[in-house]
Amino acid sequence: MNNPTGRLLDLMTTAQTIHDNAVTSEAWAKIFQCDSSDTVGLFQALAKLLLLVEEARQATQEFIPGDKTIFLEPFAAVENMLRHPHMGSSWSSYKRNLTESVMQGLRFGSHALAFSYPEKSLDESQIKDLLTSLNELLEDCLKADLPQALKTLFAQNLESLRRALVTYRISGPLGLQDELDRISGAILRQQDFIKASAEDPESYSFTNRFFELIGRVNDSVQIVQTGFALAAPLTLFLMQLPKS
Structure with missing residues (x-):
């Protein structure tokens, strides 16, 4: 609902x-x-x-x-x-x-x-699938050989996104939209640092996985305004990363 x-x-x-x-x-x-x-x-x-x-x-x-x-x-x-x-x-x-x-x-x-409120909403199976992928990525983040500052940045945002998905039944699409917008701002503020870190192959690979998951959540929630506001600048940013 x-x-x-x-x-x-x-x-x-x-x-x-x-x-x-x-x-x-x-x-x-x-x-x-x-x-x-x-x-x-x-x-x-x-x-x-x-x-x-x-x-x-x-x-x-x-x-x-x-x-x-x-x-x-x-x-x-x-x-x-x-x-x-x-x-x-x-x-x-x-x-x-x-x-x-x-x-x-x-x-x-x-x-x-x-x-x-005619808009579509995520069902339990979609939320469960996204949480499974997110938990796997968060676990890999903690194990990965990444610069500590980059690891902290990704881990904090993955954890906050996990909580937003867990409480989706309470906050609904707008609550998840707000969290995606917040993550977008946090990432873009750190773009110079992320680009520099992406010169390392492992950091580049994990950064790609992080953006892929954010994109999946953004697409799944099916909020058009969020899709344009979030996906466009982050996609352009990702294209500027050095190819490791």
Whole structure:
């Protein structure tokens, strides 16, 4: 689902399936599809979930005509789940917010907003495939014989892109677009250093692989504006690298 209420519905539907006796950290990890021991990642995802609630509320106000009460009511319930996130407590104290009335409101809201968000979105298989390639490249980056500064640059951006893909269900296409734009700026700011490092064959080979993966993510998300804004300058930059 591409619209914000649809994404929220997707996440809360998963939340409803988790057993009441589950530990809260494990429940959120299942919802966000991450490791329950990754405390930083969990709280980052929770922060993005709060932003998603606000995005859904604003979209409801803007695009749904008439009386919006039934569409707006679920957002307060989800916010209540996020008000005091005690990771060691029982999931039942949070799950009880997801009443049938709340879920029905999310379903109605998702349907009502679908006409305002017709764009395609990545499915689970695409995200899984990109994450597999990204994790392999990140592992190779850490093992590669690259200048330390170049290794740090690539590793940091690969890790931030990995987190953007992991939280795609929360942030949606625009969240991934923002991360691609940020990486584009970071790479272009370091272009002189990357060009100089690319005189080494191993550095050149890894730089090509890095750009290839960025291009795959950019193409897969199918955002035309990002495609022109990101792919064009980075492709031109790559063509200027020395052929090792």
